[in-house]
Amino acid sequence: MTESNTRVVALAGGVGGAKMAQGLARVVPGDALTVIGNTADDFWHHGLRICPDLDTVMYTLAGIANPATGWGIANDTHHTLDALTRYGEAPWFQVGDQDFATHILRSARLRADHSLTHVTAALAAALGVTARLLPMTDDEVATRVLTPTSELDFQEYFVARRQMDDVIGISFAGIDQACPTPEVLAAIAEAVAIVICPSNPIVSIGPILAVPGLRDALAAATAPVVAISPIVGGRALKGPADRMLATLGHEVSALGVARILSGLVEVFVLDEADADLAAAVAALGMRPVVTRTVMGDATDRARLASESLNALGALGAPV
C-alpha cells in the first residue's frame, strides 16, 4: 500500500486517545497518521500555556510518557514545582521539570505569534514523533463545567477538585469564534479512514466536534468513521466520563456513547463485555464491532487500531 491511500485521521483526547494514537502509529506508516487533539482543556498557568491533551498524545507517541499516569514524562522530577511551592504557589497542577520545558517553549513561541499548530509540530518533531499532531484549532477555547453550586474552569474541576462535583452542564468558551485550521480540514478531506478514539465523548471529543465547521467537514469527508467506546461495562476506563454521562442525562453505557455519535459514525467498536449492546448499536445505523477494547501494552494498542481500521475496510487488506 502507498502512503496516499492510508491516510488516517484520529480525533483524540488525553490518555485513552493517546493509547489509541500509539496503536494507530504502529499500523499506519510514518506521517500518514494525523491526530487531531482536543485543546479545550488548555489553560494558562503561571503564565505558561499548558495543553494537557496534546502533550499526552505527543509524549505517548514519542515513547516518553509516564507509564504510571499516562500523562507527563517518564521519570520526570519536580524541582521547579517544589520551588514554586516554596514561593507560596499551590502545587495543585503537577508539572514535572522536563514537562515545564514544553510549556515554557510553547508559551514563548505563542507570544512570538507562532500558531499552536506550528508550535506543536515543532515540539513533536523534536521529540521524534513522525505522526502529525494537530490542535483542533489555533484559537483559545476553554471548557467550563457547570455544577449544582458553581461554574468551574475545566482543570479546576478535573485536577484541583478531582472531579468530585456533579456535572450538570458543559460549555466551551470561545468555541463560536474558533476556526478549524486549514491543516485539520485538509487532513479530514484527504483521509481514507477516520477514527474517534476512546476518549471522553463530552469533554474530549465533544469540543473537537463543536469547532464550527468541523462536524460538517467530517460529514462531507469521503472516509468512513469508526469510533471506539470509552465506556466498558457501564464504566469509564479512566476519568469521569461515566458520572458525567449520568448527570448530563445520557445512558451510561457504550450505547449511550453511540447515541451521542450517531449520524457521524459508520462503525462502532464495543468491548466484549458489552456484546449485548451490539444489536441496539446496529439499530442506530452503525455497524457494531465487538472486540477487546481495554488497551494494555503497545502490541495490544496496535491490535485494537488494526481491528478498528480493518472494520472500516479502508485499508483494503488486514494490516
Place this chain on the structure above:
Amino acid sequence: MTESNTRVVALAGGVGGAKMAQGLARVVPGDALTVIGNTADDFWHHGLRICPDLDTVMYTLAGIANPATGWGIANDTHHTLDALTRYGEAPWFQVGDQDFATHILRSARLRADHSLTHVTAALAAALGVTARLLPMTDDEVATRVLTPTSELDFQEYFVARRQMDDVIGISFAGIDQACPTPEVLAAIAEAVAIVICPSNPIVSIGPILAVPGLRDALAAATAPVVAISPIVGGRALKGPADRMLATLGHEVSALGVARILSGLVEVFVLDEADADLAAAVAALGMRPVVTRTVMGDATDRARLASESLNALGALGAPV
C-alpha cells in the same frame, strides 16, 4: 541603637555585591538594610524575565546561593534546561530547575502588571530574606556592549561569548526613560549610611548611577557614602572589570575605580595590597581605608561590612 538610626543602603551588582550585602545583613538589624540592585543585566529568555543580579543577591541573602559559582541555587538540577536542549534550544544560559521557578513566577506577575519592585519583594520575603531588595528601577533597561566588531546584548557578551571581546563602549538602552522608584528614592533619603559594594563600576554600579535622578538623590542624601574597591592589585576579583576598565581608558586599579566614583564617595576602602594607592585616593577628596577586602566566608563578609560602616562613623559605635 534603634532601627531608625541604622538604615543602611547598599548599591549592588552580582556576586561581589551579594557577598557584601550578606556581610551587611549580618551587622545591620532586620529590614534596616536596603539593597538596591542593578537591573540593566536583566533580559527576556525563553519568554521569561531573568534578573541575574537581583537573584544573585536574593539567593545569597536567603542562604541558598550556589557556593561554587556565587550565582544560581545550591544543588540545583538542570532537567528543564536539558529538556529545552532536547527541543533544540541552545543551552548557553544556565538556569537550574529551582531557578526556573523564580523566573516563571516573576514573569507571570510582571505580565499581570505587578511592578518588579513588588515582585522582587514577594519572592525575597518567601525565601526568608529580611533585608529589603529593590530593583534600581521598574523600567526595562538593557546594557549594550560595543566591541570592535559589533554591539552585543549584555548576556551575549557576558555569558554566551564569555567576555572574550574587548569592550570599547557601554550603553544602557532605555535608561533615559527609566525612573528610580519611590522606594529607592525614599531609602536613599532616609539612609544613615550608603555603601557602594565591590561590584563592576562600569556595568553593575554604572547603570544604577545612570538612572535619571539617582545620582542626584545620592548627592542630596544626608548619609555619607563608602565604596569598596572591586579591583585588588590591579585585578578584578571576579568578572571582566579589569579588562573593561583598560579598554575603556581607565586606570586598572583601585585608584581608577576611585576616580570613577569621585565626587560621590566620602570613604573609599582599598585592599591591603593597594595600600600604596591610599595617598592618591586621599588626593581625590576621599578618606582611604585600607583593610582586607577579599571576602571569604560569612564572618569575613561581616567583618568587611562592619569596617566599612565604622569608617563612615555612621553607626556611632563599632558593630
